[in-house]
Amino acid sequence: MTKHIFVTGGVVSSLGKGLTSASIGMLLEQRGLKVKIQKLDPYINVDPGTMSPYQHGEVYVLDDGSETDLDLGHYERFTNSPLSRDSNYTTGQIYLSVIEKERRGEFLGKTVQVIPHITNEIKQCIKRLRDDDTDVVITEIGGTVGDIESQPFLEAIRQFSLDVGKENCLYIHLTLVPYLKAAAELKTKPTQHSVGQLREIGIQPDILICRCERTISREDREKIGLFCNVPLEAVIEEKDKDFSIYEVPLSLVEHGLDELIVRRLQLESSSTLDLDDWRELLHRMRNPSHEISIAVVGKYAEHKDAYKSIYEAIDHAGISNLAQIRIGRIQSEDVENEGPERLLSGYDGILIPGGFGERGIEGKVAAIRYARERNIPFFGICLGMQCAVIEYGRNVVGLTDAHSTEFDKDSPHPVICLLDEQKNIVEMGGTMRLGAQPAILESGTHCANLYGKTEVEERHRHRYEFNHVYRKQFAAHGMRFAGTSPDGKLVEIVELEDHPWFVAVQYHPEFKSKPTHSHPLFQGFIEAAVSRRVKEKQNASVSF
Secondary structure, eight states: OOEEEEEEEOSSSOSOHHHHHHHHHHHHHHTTOOEEEEEEEOSSSSSGGGSOHHHHOOOEEOTTOOEEOTHHHHHHHHOOOOOOGGGEEEHHHHHHHHHHHHHTTTTTTOOOOIIIIIHHHHHHHHHTTOOTTOSEEEEEEOSOTTOGGGHHHHHHHHHHHHHHOGGGEEEEEEEEOOEETTTTEEOOHHHHHHHHHHHHHTOOOSEEEEEESSOOOHHHHHHHHHHHTOOGGGEEEEEOOSSOGGGHHHHHHHTTHHHHHHHHTTOOOOSSOOOHHHHHHHHHHHSOSEEEEEEEEETTTTSGGGGHHHHHHHHHHHHHTTEEEEEEEEEHHHHHHHOHHHHHTTOSEEEEOOOOSSTTHHHHHHHHHHHHHTTOOEEEETHHHHHHHHHHIIIIIOOTTEEETTTOTTOSEEEEEEOGGGTTOOOOTTOSEEEEEEEEEOTTSHHHHHHTSSEEEEEEEESEEEOGGGHHHHHHTTEEEEEEOTTSOSEEEEEETTSSSEEEESSOGGGGOBTTBOOHHHHHHHHHHHHHHHHHHHHHHHHO
């Protein structure tokens, strides 16, 4: 029978439930178990697709086109769990489904209520991941215990153990044990209060994972266990990781979490863990052969989570290239106002990520011109590719007023225009070109060589495309269309042959990068940046 693990959070938000859930999934997979992971989010938006990156961070896109929470990125990077639209539900989706059922008359005239109708819907969402091939389903509950909006989800997972049996459910509560400098001690009271709120709802945590800045003494662990009704061995310390988030699984193993879960749920699994690949990647991170700097020039650069997967993919490529990477988060508006020379000099590579809206576009265009003219490795993603086309059109092809119709509907040279399939769409949510789409790569191009094949599938999230009317003009001036849709109508990749590394793609390769298997394009980009730094050092040495 499929077992269930529920991960909740208390005291404060941003404790790392997503990382913890992903780490648990990875450890169970290493024990030979089949795992599926999902997140239940308490906000009323149907999905994060229409939410500002400042509010929610990046929107993580799955193969099936689902726009999901960024924690699903952690799930994919840490595990091999297959993710789909059933891996992320929101309050908005839950209520929408129940209301649609009521409109169809499925409740036979009953009064529709939070209990049992909303909670039943939530339980159905959890049960959709159960099948004969799945040993464990991990369900992360978004938000913090005590939040009004989280209550239906907590009530649903309380009821769930009654449906499938308590022996088949495990409740893990992630909490904070803060250190007070004035008192020079860790404080356990917030954890006690948080667990108290859970117990009032009817959920007794089986395991407590305690986030902390400093090591928790045995005495404090005993105190937490006593007041929270949890055995000492089930009070697990999760100390802050200064070096890398990829230390988290190893830390949990050191404290015996995987063994505790297997024993508590009576799972038949391998008794040993093969974490050699994980230890090797941490060794490579701690022992780099190179140090380079990469500028990420974006509209939301001040919000770290807005480009979460891009930063992670850069780090993965750094691991592959034995490079320690300093990432400069550069506001594109600042480049527009202060000039690229002042903000971008000294970087070994420049990456332009995706985004929406006109703000900061000219700064992105200026940064791309700076990279192209100074032979700095450049990587454009989604809007980054579109800006690369605009820059090349203006400054090389000779289309002075080249632009995108997203920003200038009356541009005399709309080198970027709306996809045909998007022209009659008026609703915003879930209406873009989304999910995994096939692309055909031209043999001999940078990208084909890096992928090692000429047919790929990558995830998309866009409404605008390269205007095929201008394809011959751009090709005549040296831009290579390295990848297209199978029918040849949509441009997926552009490259410059006479540049050390100038590649821009319409899709989002960062969503398919893992710490143990970096994405080929990020790997090639960082390799080019490392090569540039090495040559600069050699030239400086010769000059000296």
